[in-house]
Amino acid sequence: MLKRKATDYIENWIKTKNKKCLLVQGPRQVGKTYLVEHFAANHYEDFIEINFKEMPSAREIFTGDLTVDKMVMAIKFRFPEKKLLPKKTLIFLDEIQECEEAITSLKFWAIDNRFDVIASGSLLGIDYKRASSYPVGYVDYLKLYGLDFEEFLWAMGISSEMVSFLKDSLSSKAIIPGAINSQMLSYYRQYIAIGGMPEVVQKYVDTKDFREVDKIQKNLLMGYQYDIAHYASAEEKVKAEKCYLSLSKQLLDKENHKFQYKEVEKGGRAQKYYSSIEWLIRADIIHLCRRVTDIKFDLDDYAKDDFFRAYTTDLSLLMAMKDFSIKQHIVENTLTGSSKGGIYECAISDALYKKGYKLYFYKNETTKRELDFIIQNDGKVVPIEVKSSNNRANSLSLLMKGNKISSGYKFIDGNIGISEEGIITLPLYMVAFI
Known part of the structure; x- marks a missing residue:
């Protein structure tokens, strides 16, 4: 069990x-x-x-x-x-x-x-x-959501002592021993390729066979498509399915991950498709990350309902929308370009969603500054950047200084660190514990 x-x-x-x-x-x-x-x-x-x-x-x-x-x-x-x-x-x-x-x-x-x-x-x-x-x-x-990364580690037989060690390392901001960090990043890449749907995770635990995993992922995706066809109104059925199946392209195949109706249908517009997005949200089939025009509490006051990113409610379903080969690239860490950044962004989004956070992002077209995610915790605004490598987070640093924010997170394919500006650098998998 x-x-x-x-x-x-x-x-x-x-x-x-x-x-x-x-x-x-x-x-x-x-x-x-x-x-x-x-x-x-x-x-x-x-x-x-x-x-x-x-x-x-x-x-x-x-x-x-x-x-x-x-x-x-x-x-x-x-x-x-x-x-x-x-x-x-x-x-x-x-x-x-x-x-x-x-x-x-x-x-x-x-x-x-x-x-x-x-x-x-x-x-x-x-x-x-x-x-x-x-x-x-x-x-x-x-x-209830699909399994998060901590639950996935339990399923893989990782001891509670090891999980406690990771949480303690986060609290103390202590560098994690290289061998442990490397193994955890490897587990995290497996988790991204598998996702958190229980049937998928159990199949992987039992077989370690990604082809068997892929079959179940695709069956689950077909089940979600059936729900759209069965429960959506006649007016929404086709539109909602088109919006849903466009997510892999919206999130992984282009640099700008803002949801664009033209990716659903050539010439597509919000007037035609936004009601379908709303239906998918109410049906627990997608969740949104909305753009904010300022980085202040309460973020809802600055959120734009017509400018958002849309994500699947579990990585298992996103993986089912892509070719089987993407799993190998994720696990072997051979992704490049926008696909790698998109995958990591989706993984961080998935983790924050499963922790119950409302998600926002910031983008200023004039200054070209942007933040991948912003959450609110204990009445404070917490900015988050996701990097496919340990590059300097210039936007995060400048926006924290300009908005007098004392701390923010940068998630990387690396180890723990903290900068003078208060940027806490964490391995990607640590998002499960913040």
């Missing part, structure tokens, strides 16, 4: 007195069902799983009155072999987006508080099936 950080969150949730229902959200195939099933096996005497895609007839449980006694009775008729014991049985409502009244019922499960209820779903942000009454205030939320 792949070890996931989200397990700790659920363990804390289960200890909460008068707990709300827990809704596990996230993109398709990131391991939501697997996580809950294995958690239930270790923490409950009994487990009832209702998957509304596999058992559409189970929606009948949630028709009519939504009192807990009525729903419990209906579940007992449906699953006569189950005991359904308060606090000892976990009720798991999977693919809950397929049953709008089951979403509404979460309020009443939470108020009653006799049973622990976890729900899971994808595409909850779109108007596919909207609950008649959304249970605001009665649900705790857990956002």
